[in-house]
Amino acid sequence: MVSNLFVKDRVAIVGAGITTFMRRALETPRELAWEAARQALDQAGLTLRDIDCVVIGSAPDTFDGVHMKGEYLADGSGALNKPMTRVYVGGGTGVFVPVSAWWHAASGLCRTVLAVAEEKMSPAHPHPQYVFRYIWDPIIHRPLEPNLIWIFAMEMRRYMAKCGAKKEDIALVSVKNKRNALDNPAAQVAANITVDDVLKSELLVWPVNELDISPVTDGAAALVITNENTARQVTDSPVWIDGIGFTLDNQHWENRELAFPRYLNYAARMAYRMAGIERPWKEIDVAEPYDPFDYKELHHIEGLMLARPCEAWKLLKEGYFERDGELPTSPSGGLLGVGNPIAAAGLMKVAELFWQLRYEAGKRQVKKPVHKAVANAWGDLMQAGTVIVLSN
Amino acid sequence: MSAKEGARLPGTKLSAKEMYSLLGLVESSPQAKYEFSAGPTISRFLQGLKEGKILGRRCPRCGRIYVPPRDYCEYCHVALTDWVEVPDTGTVQTAVVSYISVRRERLEKPEVVGVIKLDVPGYKEGSYEFAGLFHRLCIDPEEAKKDSTIGMKVKARWKPAEQRTGSILDIECFEPVR
Numbered sequence: 001m002v003s004n005l006f007v008k009d010r011v012a013i014v015g016a017g018i019t020t021f022m023r024r025a026l027e028t029p030r031e032l033a034w035e036a037a038r039q040a041l042d043q044a045g046l047t048l049r050d051i052d053c054v055v056i057g058s059a060p061d062t063f064d065g066v067h068m069k070g071e072y073l074a075d076g077s078g079a080l081n082k083p084m085t086r087v088y089v090g091g092g093t094g095v096f097v098p099v100s101a102w103w104h105a106a107s108g109l110c111r112t113v114l115a116v117a118e119e120k121m122s123p124a125h126p127h128p129q130y131v132f133r134y135i136w137d138p139i140i141h142r143p144l145e146p147n148l149i150w151i152f153a154m155e156m157r158r159y160m161a162k163c164g165a166k167k168e169d170i171a172l173v174s175v176k177n178k179r180n181a182l183d184n185p186a187a188q189v190a191a192n193i194t195v196d197d198v199l200k201s202e203l204l205v206w207p208v209n210e211l212d213i214s215p216v217t218d219g220a221a222a223l224v225i226t227n228e229n230t231a232r233q234v235t236d237s238p239v240w241i242d243g244i245g246f247t248l249d250n251q252h253w254e255n256r257e258l259a260f261p262r263y264l265n266y267a268a269r270m271a272y273r274m275a276g277i278e279r280p281w282k283e284i285d286v287a288e289p290y291d292p293f294d295y296k297e298l299h300h301i302e303g304l305m306l307a308r309p310c311e312a313w314k315l316l317k318e319g320y321f322e323r324d325g326e327l328p329t330s331p332s333g334g335l336l337g338v339g340n341p342i343a344a345a346g347l348m349k350v351a352e353l354f355w356q357l358r359y360e361a362g363k364r365q366v367k368k369p370v371h372k373a374v375a376n377a378w379g380d381l382m383q384a385g386t387v388i389v390l391s392n
Numbered sequence: 393m394s395a396k397e398g399a400r401l402p403g404t405k406l407s408a409k410e411m412y413s414l415l416g417l418v419e420s421s422p423q424a425k426y427e428f429s430a431g432p433t434i435s436r437f438l439q440g441l442k443e444g445k446i447l448g449r450r451c452p453r454c455g456r457i458y459v460p461p462r463d464y465c466e467y468c469h470v471a472l473t474d475w476v477e478v479p480d481t482g483t484v485q486t487a488v489v490s491y492i493s494v495r496r497e498r499l500e501k502p503e504v505v506g507v508i509k510l511d512v513p514g515y516k517e518g519s520y521e522f523a524g525l526f527h528r529l530c531i532d533p534e535e536a537k538k539d540s541t542i543g544m545k546v547k548a549r550w551k552p553a554e555q556r557t558g559s560i561l562d563i564e565c566f567e568p569v570r
Contacts, residue, residue, distance in 0.1 A: 018401060019403035024411050026405075036402075130495050139430045144526070146526075154488050155486070185400070206489040254525055
């Protein structure tokens with residue numbers, strides 16, 4: 001690994017865990033966090049006594065309806081009497097959790113880190129959509145009574161206009177990911193659907209229909225992340241974190257070209273530089289781009305430089321991103337198929353790559369041999385990008 | 393999960409009916425009220441809207457003209473001192489048709505909103521950044537869905553002077569220049 005000058009140690013993932021993703025969970029948020037953490041420790045063959053530090057990720061407190069969720073989740077996440085950090089960049093949180101765990105371990109501060117992400121979206125009634133009302137600028141945006149789907153619809157339309165993509169081209173992402181999710185035991189909305197089903201689903205904010213969007217979900221995911229020495233002691237097949245990246249663009253999205261995700265591109269360049277990857281479109285074998293909306297996977301494939309700007313939708317049509325294609329994307333089923341408990345969804349993507357790189361993904365295992373993988377997540381008001389590059 | 397193919401993952405799904413029949417369901421809503429200050433720069437911008445003007449601020453170092461205005465240049469990190477009045481015309485960057493309200497209820501009349509790139513100098517042609525506003529568009533929803541909407545020339549439709557309050561809503565919407 002070509003690393004930054006001051007990074008002391010190589011860092012690896014040695015265990016992962018995930019709960020079922022579902023609309024209404026009986027378990028409380030801290031119980032979901034515990035279930036995921038316990039599984040990750042089991043897979044690593046470690047117990048809580050072996051863990052030095054804990055990183056918790058959760059998106060807005062308002063979804064669970066519990067303020068200061070880091071404190072609330074601490075014991076379930078195994079953080080009792082340990083150094084604990086909560087990180088938060090909206091939807092970008094899921095990948096920011098392992099990024100933060102990486103710097104805990106790479107710096108030498110901790111040998112072992114438990115990284116836990118949890119979200120319970122279903123408590124907000126009648127719809128979590130209403131909670132999103134409070135993320136907008138209160139003076140110049142909120143008087144227009146924006147709905148969250150507006151901003152995504154605006155990006156999607158801009159992408160379509162600039163890149164010449166049609167709605168049916170974009171809907172193919174939803175078709176692919178929901179189909180991939182059929183093989184995922186965690187999946188909430190796995191299905192065999194057609195482009196036509198997407199186009200005929202309820203029209204919310206043109207050009208966005210209901211099946212273009214990931215669902216409301218409860219769930220948790222966790223990873224055990226360690227320094228090289230510990231990784232070699234506990235497993236023969238660690239998955240290395242080769243690069244991390246994170247950037248934040250400004251919140252004034254009315255001042256930006258929405259067809260291309262600059263926030264992500266900068267984060268990706270940072271992660272690839274650290275990982276020594278010069279031609280990601282050739283070197284990356286499998287990717288989990290963040291896909292809360294179908295167009296967003298294409299947007300992110302381009303931001304991650306896995307395809308040229310405006311080319312991802314064309315490659316998608318040729319089957320390039322299928323599980324048995326040249327560059328499989330979202331083999332897990334993604335947020336569109338597995339579900340979207342916001343922070344947990346991003347971490348689920350990193351867990352999926354961990355299993356892919358260890359050839360443990362079962363029916364979801366991609367056809368080609370895999371060595372290098374990338375995942376990203378995206379958050380706040382179309383502005384936060386978090387990226388992680390892994391290898392086996 | 394991966395190692396144990398077919399093993400059941402933790403977590404118990406509930407139907408809506410089960411949810412409401414179980415003990416311990418609590419309903420609550422936050423009772424918090426806020427008063428937001430706009431800040432010196434946006435206050436001046438809102439005063440401009442009340443007078444029927446769109447005001448921007450120029451960076452003395454890079455020449456970018458910010459609309460909505462800022463107190464500082466985001467790129468040079470220097471204070472912005474010059475105010476400039478900018479045209480209330482521009483082009484549609486993106487436009488969408490909302491069939492749902494802020495609470496996700498169905499709207500009786502769909503609403504068109506989008507981003508308008510204002511006719512403001514200070515940015516290179518085709519540059520990633522530009523001066524612009526997010527606002528309503530007075531375009532028929534069916535027309536808004538046509539390809540020709542993107543790039544359409546529009547102009548602010550102002551509320552009558554006596555009805556303006558110093559709000560982003562002093563502009564009713566942006567309408568096509570025909």
